[in-house]
Amino acid sequence: MLTLRPAVPADAAQILQFIRDLAEYEREPEAAVATEADILKHAFTEHPLVKVTMADWDGQPAGFALWFLNFSTWEGKPGIYLEDLFVRPAFRGKGIGKALLQHLAAIAVKEGWSRFVWQVLDWNTPAIEFYEAQGARIMTPWLTCRMDGEALVRYGTGADQGAGD
Numbered sequence: 001m002l003t004l005r006p007a008v009p010a011d012a013a014q015i016l017q018f019i020r021d022l023a024e025y026e027r028e029p030e031a032a033v034a035t036e037a038d039i040l041k042h043a044f045t046e047h048p049l050v051k052v053t054m055a056d057w058d059g060q061p062a063g064f065a066l067w068f069l070n071f072s073t074w075e076g077k078p079g080i081y082l083e084d085l086f087v088r089p090a091f092r093g094k095g096i097g098k099a100l101l102q103h104l105a106a107i108a109v110k111e112g113w114s115r116f117v118w119q120v121l122d123w124n125t126p127a128i129e130f131y132e133a134q135g136a137r138i139m140t141p142w143l144t145c146r147m148d149g150e151a152l153v154r155y156g157t158g159a160d161q162g163a164g165d
Helices: 009-025 036-043 096-111 125-133 149-156
Strands: 002-006 051-057 060-072 077-087 115-118
Touching: 002 096, 009 036, 009 051, 009 060, 009 077, 051 096, 060 096, 060 115, 077 096, 096 115
Parallel strands: 077 115
Antiparallel strands: 002 051, 051 060, 060 077
């Protein structure tokens, strides 16, 4: 019933739909501005920046995991960073999310990588409880830092010179 497989270019539109559905669930639909061309460019080139694992249930697209490699300088090894995990509501409760997580963990183990990391919104109690039940630790007191939009442009172009060390 469940099939996990690497995504192919023909999946780009479905991947984009999963991303939009996830953004809707996470209460930020306007933030999902990626295009099908972006997915094709970054996931299906000779040197892809991201990998996508598709979950099909009885031949129907049920969910996906979009991930890429990160690197631990302290351990000197790569790991997996899970950017997005999404299972369509009609397919939840069938073990698909767990299967996707286990699949990625198995890749990390097989490759000898040291970590499998992702983020969860602090209000998403069902997801937090699910992840903890799978053995994940919530990494407090670590906080995510992000620079994007105009702040990134200003900083990257030197327009914020003199803003402190």
